[in-house]
Amino acid sequence: MDQAEFARAREKFEHEVRTRLPGAPIAGVELRRYGDAPEIEPGELLAKIFIALPEGTDPADMTARRQAGVAFGREHRESLQELRKALGVHSSGMGLVDVNFPNTDLASDRGPVVHMTIKAGRSPALGLGDPPLTAVMARLGPEDLETLDTLIAAGIASSRAEAVRWALARIRERPAYEQVRARSREIEDLKSQF
Numbered sequence: 001m002d003q004a005e006f007a008r009a010r011e012k013f014e015h016e017v018r019t020r021l022p023g024a025p026i027a028g029v030e031l032r033r034y035g036d037a038p039e040i041e042p043g044e045l046l047a048k049i050f051i052a053l054p055e056g057t058d059p060a061d062m063t064a065r066r067q068a069g070v071a072f073g074r075e076h077r078e079s080l081q082e083l084r085k086a087l088g089v090h091s092s093g094m095g096l097v098d099v100n101f102p103n104t105d106l107a108s109d110r111g112p113v114v115h116m117t118i119k120a121g122r123s124p125a126l127g128l129g130d131p132p133l134t135a136v137m138a139r140l141g142p143e144d145l146e147t148l149d150t151l152i153a154a155g156i157a158s159s160r161a162e163a164v165r166w167a168l169a170r171i172r173e174r175p176a177y178e179q180v181r182a183r184s185r186e187i188e189d190l191k192s193q194f
Contacts, residue, residue, distance in 0.1 A: 005127075005128075006031075006033060008126075008127055009031060009045070009123070009126040009127060009128055010031040012125065012126045012127055013029060013031045013047055013087070013126055014029050014031075016083060016086060016087065016125050016126075017029050017049055017083065020079050020082055020083045020086070021049075021076055021079050021080075021083070024072070024075075024076055024079075025051060025052040025054075025068075025072065025111075026049060026050065026051065026052060027050040027051065027052040027053075027110045027111055028050045028110060029047070029048065029049050029050065030047070030048040030050070031045055031046070031047050031048075032045065032046045032048070033045050033046075043119060044117055044118065044119060045117070045118040045119075045123075045126075046115065046116075046117060046118075047087065047089075047115070047116040047117075047118055048113050048114065048115055048116075049113065049114040049116075050110040050111060050112075050113055051068055051069060051072045051111040051112045051113070051114070052068075052110075052111055053065065053068050053111040054068065057111075059110070059111070065111060065112050066112075068111050068112055069111070069112035072112070072114075073114075080114065083116075084116060086125040087116060087118050087123050087125050087126065088118055088119060088123040088125070089116045089117065089118055138164075145160075147163075148160045148163040148164065151163040151166060151167075
């Protein structure tokens, strides 16, 4: 997963949390990937929701942390289940709240943490994994077929369909494509005025 894709996934994770847990006492969210921490396996993401402690609570007070974690889990149980399902969380349990200091960082003033392990390639809510595909029939000439087959032979794609998707993705990356999209929307707006 490249840096831009991970940044988008992180933004989408925060959006999902804020949307599904509105008004919840959340001190922050964090999405980490393989290489960020030893407990994260290749192909996995570690999602964390830091629960805000009541104002004036000593972060080192384990009883207060436990009470805040239990209250959060009880009050937001259904929303957490929906969030886990949307994210494609694969670990067992309910994303139980960890009242201990995250990563044994005793200087942390963040409260208890909800941990969720996500398969990096299987989270549509984060824009990861294969989106629903639509079959499209196309008639291609010999040169176009040769181009697709060259992409397959080079190991860029494993099928002609995947080679077409790869080529379309390269077009979307070009700055001119966004200009074409903007013009297309302008034309659609003009058409709707008739």
